[in-house]
Amino acid sequence: MSLLLSRDLSFYQNRLRQLHLRLRDHLYRYMRMQNPAVLAQVSHDAGGDTQYAIDTHLETLLIDLCREWAREAPFVLIAEGIGEDGWYPLPEGTSVRDAEFLLIVDPIDGTRPLMYDKRSAWLLSAIAPNFGRETTLEHVLLAMQTELPTTRQYLAYHVWAIRGQGAHAEVHNMLTGEIHPTVLTPSRAETLEHGFATFVKPFPEGKRAIVELEAEFWAQALGESINPLVFEDQYASTGGQLFELMSGRDRLVADVRPWAFTRMGVSVMPLTCHPYDICTALIAHELGVQITDLHGEPLRAPLDIRTPVGWIGYANTSLRRRYEPLLLRLMWG
Structure with missing residues (x-):
């Protein structure tokens, strides 16, 4: 009760x-x-x-x-x-x-x-x-x-x-x-190497800024490599992305579209995640998946249909501790 x-x-x-x-x-x-x-x-x-x-x-x-x-x-x-x-x-x-x-x-x-x-x-x-x-x-x-x-x-x-x-x-x-x-079991891996990690960019709008951020993140997180060490999955569904984190298939999902659109000075907020898209984050949280906003804080978006929501999901606390400082520094300085 x-x-x-x-x-x-x-x-x-x-x-x-x-x-x-x-x-x-x-x-x-x-x-x-x-x-x-x-x-x-x-x-x-x-x-x-x-x-x-x-x-x-x-x-x-x-x-x-x-x-x-x-x-x-x-x-x-x-x-x-x-x-x-x-x-x-x-x-x-x-x-x-x-x-x-x-x-x-x-x-x-x-x-x-x-x-x-x-x-x-x-x-x-x-x-x-x-x-x-x-x-x-x-x-x-x-x-x-x-x-x-x-x-x-x-x-x-x-x-x-x-x-x-x-x-x-x-x-x-x-x-x-x-x-x-x-039973759903998120990944227990401590690195992103040889796993799926995705910067969300399903539409042409905002891709340039996201790709630039992503490229710098991978350069600093992984260094140079001939063989691909990380794979991405552009699942065009926020609920689907959450499920991939819950089920152990994905290790990182970063939906930074509001950051990218603001940085580019374009007004295409309808093309972002909204509160109804991310309303089931509680399920991931109960499984131990770390879901934050773009500043590393809990999601506090109002229950409406317009507010743009940026979010980052780490499959476990170890991955968050390892990669969150780098990602936030690249985004905000």
Whole structure:
């Protein structure tokens, strides 16, 4: 029982799980009946990000399912594409002040690779007590993320965490419905050599500044080498990047796009990570992954749909101690 929420956390976990699995299963069936060209049609520009047909389709179901949940407990849904600022109190007519909790959701994090059936996306969500507009990522008490598989996959992960109670993971068989518990173990490596470490740069905008930073970082961290010592994975999904850190596949992920855009004097903040993209950082934290902002501090972004978020993830404390001083010095002097 959390003193900050009116019900036991198991209530929120169970309802959130139902929401996640219904959305995932619906989208999996829908994608198998659609041509990728249909899913990839531009729907509209929501101000924070381009919305494609696949996004719009799932957002409609998300709102319907949240309306069902709100009959039991009033809350504020925070999501891209809903209203001007993304805050949507439910049931309709409820004031923000009377909401029992806040639910921030990214229905499809990784739209672009999923809509072309290239790679999994992730359904991300987090619940926090209602402190109004002052609520931040630090207030999140429950986080959940569910893999949205391509049509070629039959296995998908489902992971969640309650603050202070550790993280949990399952593997779901999309064909048989079987569910098996599994364990996620971040890398225990003490160096980045012969592992995956990525500076996030999925779009042309901002690449020049990021590449210059990255090149200097690797020159000082690794020195000269004929053979590649580090590999990168430009997974176009923040939730996917977090999962790679959680599962031991990646050792470092640095999303410094807000720093790069500011340095270049360009205003392309919609092309950055937003709070809904990184709302499941609690799961990584519960596994021991080190997630910080671009100054080495905890993430304190407000629960909204516009704030640009830069973040750095280290698979363990040893990697953070070894590489954080260098990276921050190169960024800030």
